[in-house]
Amino acid sequence: MSIACNAFIMLVSLCFSRRVVGAKRFDAMKPHERTTWHTNLCTFWPAFAVTAYALPAIATFSGKSDSFVSDVSALTSKACGLSIGYMTWDLGVILARWDDQVVAYGGKGALYLFIVHHVFSIVLWPYALMRHLCAYHINYFLVSEVTNFNMSLRWILAALNMSNTKLYLINGLAWIPLFLGVRVVVIPRLFAAYMNSDWGVLTTPQYYAALLTLPIPSLLNLYWAQQIVVGAAKFLITGEDVLKQD
Numbered sequence: 001m002s003i004a005c006n007a008f009i010m011l012v013s014l015c016f017s018r019r020v021v022g023a024k025r026f027d028a029m030k031p032h033e034r035t036t037w038h039t040n041l042c043t044f045w046p047a048f049a050v051t052a053y054a055l056p057a058i059a060t061f062s063g064k065s066d067s068f069v070s071d072v073s074a075l076t077s078k079a080c081g082l083s084i085g086y087m088t089w090d091l092g093v094i095l096a097r098w099d100d101q102v103v104a105y106g107g108k109g110a111l112y113l114f115i116v117h118h119v120f121s122i123v124l125w126p127y128a129l130m131r132h133l134c135a136y137h138i139n140y141f142l143v144s145e146v147t148n149f150n151m152s153l154r155w156i157l158a159a160l161n162m163s164n165t166k167l168y169l170i171n172g173l174a175w176i177p178l179f180l181g182v183r184v185v186v187i188p189r190l191f192a193a194y195m196n197s198d199w200g201v202l203t204t205p206q207y208y209a210a211l212l213t214l215p216i217p218s219l220l221n222l223y224w225a226q227q228i229v230v231g232a233a234k235f236l237i238t239g240e241d242v243l244k245q246d
Contacts, residue, residue, distance in 0.1 A: 002049070002085020003029075006042040013038040025160060033159045039093045040155055047084040047148040054081035054142035065136050065193040068210065069201050072135045080125050081141045086145075087118040104155070113220060120213050131200070134210065136193055141217045144183045150175035157185055183221035190218060193229040 017037060019024040026034065053075045063070025094101050094111055102108055119142075128134040150171055157168045194214055197206060 002045070002082045003089050006045055006047070006086060008040050008087040010038050013041045017041075021160070022186045028161070029159050032100040035097060037156070037159060039090075039097065040091075040152055042086070042089065042215060043148045043152040043196050045081055047152070050079050050083045050086070050142055050145040051143055053082065054139060054145070058139045058143060060084040061136060061139060063136060066196045066198070067136075067188070067201075068133050068197045068199070068209070070132060072129045072132055076122045076135055076139055076142070077129060080129055083142050083145060084122055084126060089124055091115065093124070113223075117216065117220060122181065122218060124209060124213060130137045131206075133206065134214065137190060137214055140186050144217070144221070147175065147179045147182055150178060172232060176228060179221075180224060184225050185217045187221070189243060190214075 007070065026037075029037070057073055057075035058080055060073065061070075062073075091114075094114060098111075101111055105111055105114075125138055125141075128138065153171050154168070155231060156176065157163065157165065157171065162168055199210075
């Protein structure tokens with residue numbers, strides 16, 4: 001269903017975006033921006049759909065943070081399914097439109113990070129939840145999708161040559177506390193759970209998979225947080241948007 005919804009969003013964008021935005025403004029975008037526009041609108045899907053389930057899943061989590069084993073709620077399962085569907089779609093977009101995506105996201109390095117994140121998530125999250133493992137961590141990984149809203153809106157405004165507007169500034173400033181609050185502030189809590197959990201309940205393959213992969217989302221979030229904060233500071237001081245690509 002999630003993959004189908006992303007395909008529907010792109011189809012609607014292909015049919016109506018030029019009309020809604022205005023032919024003159026839409027045609028003024030660079031060729032790679034017009035192509036990326038349609039796929040980029042799909043990133044709003046997990047921001048709303050996944051968060052709608054992941055946030056109450058965190059609020060109602062009945063397990064212990066220091067235990068890898070817990071019941072997995074229907075909320076967590078649905079949020080995971082929706083997120084995995086989106087990441088499968090996004091991985092397909094990255095591979096199918098590689099050159100456009102490289103330009104849109106500022107180089108191959110960012111895309112390699114996305115691919116690593118997507119592949120590990122697609123494989124490991126459903127596996128873990130089906131075995132009632134790591135639901136505490138996965139809930140927090142899932143709810144971080146909410147920050148896609150500001151990221152996607154920033155890209156859209158930049159593509160429409162609206163980087164000097166108040167909306168662009170407000171969206172960028174709002175993105176910082178949301179990103180830090182959802183993705184960074186929770187890292188000490190996740191690290192404590194990671195260090196203090198009952199590792200003995202895991203099989204040897206599960207042990208090494210958890211040991212090596214559970215820190216990856218937090219490390220990526222720290223990397224992106226540094227990029228966002230440095231970029232925002234430079235924008236406020238100099239007016240130059242270091243995140244905007246030519």
